Amino acid sequence: METAPQFFRNGPGPFARLFIFAILSCLLIAEDTRFKYFPQLRQTIGVIIFPLQKIAYIPSDIYDQVEKLITSFNLLEENVKLRQLYLDRREQLLRLEALEAENTHLRRLLGAVQQIETTAKTKVVLAEIQYTPRDPFNHKITLNKGSYHDIELGQAVIDDKGIIGQITQLYPWSSEVTLLTDKDHAVPIQVVRNGLRSIVSGTGKNNELELRYLSVNTDIQQGDLLVTSGIGGVYPPGIPVATVLKIEQDSAGDFALVTSAPIAGVNRNRQVLVLSLAQVESNNSLETPTIESGTN
Incomplete structure (x- = not known):
């Protein structure tokens, strides 16, 4: 080893x-x-x-x-x-x-x-905006409800703020609404502050209305709320329409030029309400308005 x-x-x-x-x-x-x-x-x-x-x-x-x-x-x-x-x-x-x-x-x-004040039963149809014009000079919109849904010519159209316009063209499944701002459209109104009655007209411009043929000493002020007067039977009374923006005098100094802005508008929401013109006897008692959505 x-x-x-x-x-x-x-x-x-x-x-x-x-x-x-x-x-x-x-x-x-x-x-x-x-x-x-x-x-x-x-x-x-x-x-x-x-x-x-x-x-x-x-x-x-x-x-x-x-x-x-x-x-x-x-x-x-x-x-x-x-x-x-x-x-x-x-x-x-x-x-x-x-x-x-x-x-x-x-x-x-x-x-x-x-909130609509009426002594008759008001039939209301819920509708959606199908088309809004791109042309700034065209003040008309199209709804998805027509004569098939009991819509009639002349009915008022509102949103949650106030008046939008009026039914002016009717088709079976759609209808056309002329807006307040259309230059050929006019609405009987009343000043909430003092009860003054007049007519507000469209100017053909967006967000602008005017009260015509008011004397220079008419009791109207900037900020006054204008509501429907109910005269003519088209619009129920008391629905907000516009707010006074400015008051001027014409060149001759005889009349006041009152410019106001519409309270309601079609650029915020898709749904609107169509108020029926048909009035139903209610034995002089207040009845709650009813809403019908119609048939698509």
Whole structure:
């Protein structure tokens, strides 16, 4: 049986090794402090082994790059899913907001019907705006209800704010409404503040009405609320029409030029109410107006 050489079996003791390494450390520290040969040697060795270090780091770099690539693909896929989910939820939210706004408007329309002062039963048909003209000089809109839904010529059209216009063209499943702002349209009105009666007419301009042929000393002020007077039997009395914006005098100084802005409008909502002209005997008692949506 072979035995290890004597040199490898008997070496210096632990304390002797500690002493030798301590002396060697002190020498290295002293050399590094005073002579500074080892820093240059370390730099030379570092330059020599730098390519070897780069080669040794190649597998780790490849692993890091592959991991980043996989993570990027996962993030990209997750972003696509999250974006699609966001778009779906956004679409649902917009639909819910639209439905909420529509329900709020319908409740306001119901409240507007209940506020109509009449001694006869008023039949009301709910309609939607199908078409609004792009031409600024065309002041007519089209509704999705016609003679098939008991709509008649001359009926008043309102929203939750007030008067919009009047039915002027009738078809089986649609009808055309002439707006208040049309230059050929006029509505009998009454000033709420003092009961003054007059007629407000369209000017052919958006959001502008005028009261014509009023004397300069007529008791009318800026901000006065104009409502329907009920004269003529077309519009029920007490429905808001416009608010006075400014009062001027004509060039001759004989008449006042009163400009007002309509309270209602067709640019805010899709639903409107068509008020029936048909009056039903009610034995001189107030009855609640009824709403019919008609048949599509």
